[in-house]
Amino acid sequence: MRPSPLTLLLSVAAASPLTTDQSQSSTQCPLIFDGRIPVNLTLSSFDSATTSPYSPSYVKGENLTWSSILLLPNSSTSYTPSRFDIPSAHKPFEVTISDASLFRSGQGLQLGFRRAGLLLRDDKNEVGGDAADKGVVTFHWSVAQDEKRAMNLSHEYMNVWHERADYAGNQFSLLAGVVLVQDGGNGVDTKAEREMWKVVGRNNTVVFRTPIQWAGWENWAVQLDYEKSTLQVFYSVGNDPLKSVTDRIPNDNSGGGQLQLGMAKKPTETKTVVWDGYQEPLNDRTEGQKYGGVFVEDSSGGCVSL
Numbered sequence: 001m002r003p004s005p006l007t008l009l010l011s012v013a014a015a016s017p018l019t020t021d022q023s024q025s026s027t028q029c030p031l032i033f034d035g036r037i038p039v040n041l042t043l044s045s046f047d048s049a050t051t052s053p054y055s056p057s058y059v060k061g062e063n064l065t066w067s068s069i070l071l072l073p074n075s076s077t078s079y080t081p082s083r084f085d086i087p088s089a090h091k092p093f094e095v096t097i098s099d100a101s102l103f104r105s106g107q108g109l110q111l112g113f114r115r116a117g118l119l120l121r122d123d124k125n126e127v128g129g130d131a132a133d134k135g136v137v138t139f140h141w142s143v144a145q146d147e148k149r150a151m152n153l154s155h156e157y158m159n160v161w162h163e164r165a166d167y168a169g170n171q172f173s174l175l176a177g178v179v180l181v182q183d184g185g186n187g188v189d190t191k192a193e194r195e196m197w198k199v200v201g202r203n204n205t206v207v208f209r210t211p212i213q214w215a216g217w218e219n220w221a222v223q224l225d226y227e228k229s230t231l232q233v234f235y236s237v238g239n240d241p242l243k244s245v246t247d248r249i250p251n252d253n254s255g256g257g258q259l260q261l262g263m264a265k266k267p268t269e270t271k272t273v274v275w276d277g278y279q280e281p282l283n284d285r286t287e288g289q290k291y292g293g294v295f296v297e298d299s300s301g302g303c304v305s306l
């Protein structure tokens with residue numbers, strides 16, 4: 001008898017082998033896109049489509065290069081690899097924002113928010129989508145905090161999001177800080193609420209929340225089933241295996257789109273979010289978010305790397 005998708009998923013979880021390289025986990029399923037950073041990649045590599053796993057053009061402030069936005073560790077001994085980064089092969093990266101992180105739309109600068117978001121180089125925003133816009137797909141990433149470049153959590157931040165091809169919304173987003181009411185926020189502004197990750201679906205409803213960890217890695221995966229129109233969230237801390245933290249939740253995954261990783265810091269006291277609102281001057285400071293273990297896998301056969 002043919003095993004069910006759930007049986008296959010559980011069998012993958014039970015059999016997930018750890019490599020001998022500091023017990024980091026390897027990927028288990030067919031990769032659609034691999035956004036992990038090779039250990040020999042330099043900052044200048046991000047400015048060329050021939051050497052970067054990400055688009056050198058999008059999405060960043062005008063007249064900025066990715067080599068001026070991103071940070072890489074100084075040496076192989078200056079960081080702890082995330083769960084799906086193999087130490088001998090991959091290293092983490094950090095996306096930063098500054099006062100120059102202004103995106104131009106037509107003739108106008110979008111002054112309401114500060115934004116820098118990496119797009120996987122081969123993740124195309126086109127009619128009909130690509131391999132990551134059909135079947136069952138799981139998006140993986142890990143995040144870690146930089147105390148020297150901490151987020152100001154009186155603002156809403158989008159740190160990871162799958163933006164629809166029509167730019168009118170997202171199939172899912174990972175948020176931090178005080179979420180604007182127009183983005184599904186509950187109007188609560190407490191320390192506990194600020195310091196909480198929130199995963200939201202297509203309609204901006206929070207489907208999972210957990211406190212931000214201030215030390216070490218947090219591992220995430222969001223699975224989109226395009227055929228059954230569902231979303232499922234997986235999460236773990238440190239080198240622990242991912243665990244399902246939601247059921248398969250109904251979610252409108254139509255419209256294709258692109259995964260984006262970085263920081264989109266939204267304003268307070270805003271009506272349009274894009275064009276108005278308050279942003280405190282960062283002056284010479286930057287805010288940053290560390291990323292590792294970024295990849296997108298085909299889960300159509302019930303497979304998911306845990």
